Amino acid sequence: MSILITNIKQLLQVHDHNVTIVKGTDMKHLSVLENAYLYIEHDTIIEYGKMEDYHPIDAEKTVDATGKIVLPSWCDSHTHLVYAGDRTSEYVDRINGLSYEEIAARGGGILNSAKELQNTSEEDIYDQSIARLDEIIRMGTGAVEIKTGYGLSVEAELKMLKVIKRIKQDTLAYITPTLLAAHAIPQKYRKNKEKYIEQITQELIPKANALNISHFIDVFCEEGYFDIDDLEIILKAGKANNFRPKIHVNQFNNLGGVAIGVKHNALSVDHLELLSDKDIKALKGSSTMPVALPGCSFFLGIPYTPARKLIDAGLPLAIASDYNPGSAPSGNMNFIVGAACAKLKLTPEEAINAATINGAYAMGISNMYGSVTRGKKANFIITKPMNHYREIPYSFAHNPVEQIIINGTLLE
């Protein structure tokens, strides 16, 4: 199938050379072609340019994008969208005054979702999860990371990986599976965390490696969960089994996980609601992407990641949804881009860079996704008519998406 899009008001994130990351002051720049066309064949970007230079192309399908913006689909590099049930009763508990940590301390939170997942069939988990994925695809997400982490046993974690594998085979979106090997300590290991970590390193990680579904490993490094010694042990076992870290750090407390992540060549360090100068120093010169999750801060009422500090230090930044039942039950990246501008004080250009090319980098796929570059994958958002791309974050919580092209397929 070949598709030609003509009369595009603004074509965003256009790069003739294959840019794979944008850092520091460069994030303020978004390359835009005004009054443009774009031509794709199958799943690949073939050509683009200004309408004034356009010579007729014989495409199977032509889309007139007069008054509309076209941009690369959102690259959401941090989600937990495979889960069972919901946590609406804990949501009400929080409204009534309990904190996320208090709910977790009485056996709720991640343990609650784990119980639900263990009691739900693979088929049912698949159905619930693919429905969530289809919804976010319609909202403009074209590539998405999905973590395990609600299994909390070898068997249930592997069950989650298999569900993610099936989703990856069945969807047009690009899926990056991550083994969230250490998300919480199950009740029965409360007094014997070492035993649980041993199970993770000796059994879960090698078995997950043998399945060859995921190449990334995650740990929730936090007080009451896994400390930096645990992190070190688990990342080492991961490395020995071909997993690269993408980790949860500095959400409620700063335990020093950023430096450990960087030391182990993490692809990303995510959350960072608390951030020290030491963390910034550790990130400088590394190939680790800091990732902010403003949907989680919004929903839990915790501090927002000091994103300006990161970008103003010359670092890159990605933003992601953190879609999960406890701290961010939404995968709407349009909202995340709006929240990044309103709350993290990113400019629209920085936010769009953070949600496209840098999001792709944080999944290890920015050589193929996240920009309009010849040879890259054909994943685009075609917006509703608007005056300027700045309206995407400005009209926060609106849906700017009219049509999408995902893996070369037009969905209307």
Ligand SMILES: N=CN[C@@H](CCC(=O)O)C(=O)O
């Ligand atoms: N903080 C750890 N993990 C998730 C929340 C998981 C849950 O509450 O179910 C997060 O990124 O916020």
Ligand SMILES: [Zn+2]
């Ligand atoms: Zn998360």
